[in-house]
Amino acid sequence: MSKKILITGGAGFIGSNLCEYFLKKGNRVVCLDNFSTGFHHNISTFIEHPNFLLIEGDIRNFQDCQKAIQDVDYVLHQAALGSVPRSINDPATTNEVNVSGFLNMLIAARDKKIKRFVYAASSSTYGDSAALPKVEDVIGRPLSPYAITKLVNELYADIFSKTYGLETIGLRYFNVFGKKQAPNGPYAAVIPTFIKKLIAYQSPVINGDGSHSRDFTYIENVVKMNELALFTDNLEAINTVYNTACGDRTTLIELVKMLKESLVQFDSKIAEVNVTHGPNRPGDIPHSLASIEKAKRLLGYNPEYTIEQGVKEAVYWYYQNLK
Numbered sequence: 001m002s003k004k005i006l007i008t009g010g011a012g013f014i015g016s017n018l019c020e021y022f023l024k025k026g027n028r029v030v031c032l033d034n035f036s037t038g039f040h041h042n043i044s045t046f047i048e049h050p051n052f053l054l055i056e057g058d059i060r061n062f063q064d065c066q067k068a069i070q071d072v073d074y075v076l077h078q079a080a081l082g083s084v085p086r087s088i089n090d091p092a093t094t095n096e097v098n099v100s101g102f103l104n105m106l107i108a109a110r111d112k113k114i115k116r117f118v119y120a121a122s123s124s125t126y127g128d129s130a131a132l133p134k135v136e137d138v139i140g141r142p143l144s145p146y147a148i149t150k151l152v153n154e155l156y157a158d159i160f161s162k163t164y165g166l167e168t169i170g171l172r173y174f175n176v177f178g179k180k181q182a183p184n185g186p187y188a189a190v191i192p193t194f195i196k197k198l199i200a201y202q203s204p205v206i207n208g209d210g211s212h213s214r215d216f217t218y219i220e221n222v223v224k225m226n227e228l229a230l231f232t233d234n235l236e237a238i239n240t241v242y243n244t245a246c247g248d249r250t251t252l253i254e255l256v257k258m259l260k261e262s263l264v265q266f267d268s269k270i271a272e273v274n275v276t277h278g279p280n281r282p283g284d285i286p287h288s289l290a291s292i293e294k295a296k297r298l299l300g301y302n303p304e305y306t307i308e309q310g311v312k313e314a315v316y317w318y319y320q321n322l323k
Contacts, residue, residue, distance in 0.1 A: 004027070004030065005022055005030070012079075032079065106156060109166060118170075118229045120171060121150055125142070134290050176217050176244075177218060179318075184196075195263070195319075215250075228299040263315055
């Protein structure tokens with residue numbers, strides 16, 4: 001049966017992939033975006049779809065939230081200002097969007113009695129916890145304003161579940177990458193940035209010595225987790241948070257090697273491009289690795305794409321779109 005799903009930040013990287021997926025599944029999709037970090041070209045292939053509605057608005061404006069949530073069954077809340085460095089440079093705006101905007105959406109969802117509110121949480125919530133792998137109920141102290149905002153989101157969601165009966169599920173994303181992720185700008189993520197540099201025969205800049213590691217997670221795994229969270233009928237699985245990851249980690253040196261190996265299939269000269277090293281970034285953690293046992297147990301999650309498979313898919317997409 002077709003559902004009506006509001007996807008906030010639906011013109012962004014993850015949001016647009018979610019819009020596309022749920023439209024293909026026969027659902028009606030409402031996209032709310034202010035295009036501060038999202039792009040019209042991310043939704044251009046389905047903007048005329050009869051089951052798609054674009055509302056240009058801002059989650060910081062409660063009236064926009066109310067307008068977007070009319071007659072909606074579910075909410076996938078992706079709208080946020082990402083990036084640790086951005087939050088360090090501008091903590092006030094990050095807080096306005098990620099905390100005040102998030103609270104606006106929770107209130108609107110509560111008032112309309114929507115079925116379930118699934119939201120983008122973040123692995124940054126683990127902060128200075130040195131434990132590996134990261135397990136959902138063991139976190140440290142946040143290391144950036146961005147991390148604080150994402151922790152506050154989890155606290156608010158928990159309160160709304162307990163106080164108002166709103167079903168919520170938070171998905172702690174770990175270094176998501178894939179098609180439609182912007183390669184431009186000062187806050188672009190590492191994988192599209194590296195791919196763009198390599199295609200242009202420019203040296204990617206690794207912060208630190210390259211030994212830092214991340215649980216890079218391909219977009220299709222994230223889309224699947226959102227679907228599982230949205231429609232699970234396991235009562236034990238709701239009103240909690242889940243790591244959304246592969247359960248594997250890759251160093252930045254290994255990542256560059258992997259990217260080059262995929263890219264040389266299209267252009268052999270990329271093999272000759274060397275990396276350069278810069279200083280470590282403030283707010284960065286050395287290593288990130290998720291335990292995905294909770295998601296497997298309660299949601300039936302099993303990542304379909306490894307880092308290697310995801311890199312091949314991403315490289316192909318960027319090579320077609322950046323050349």
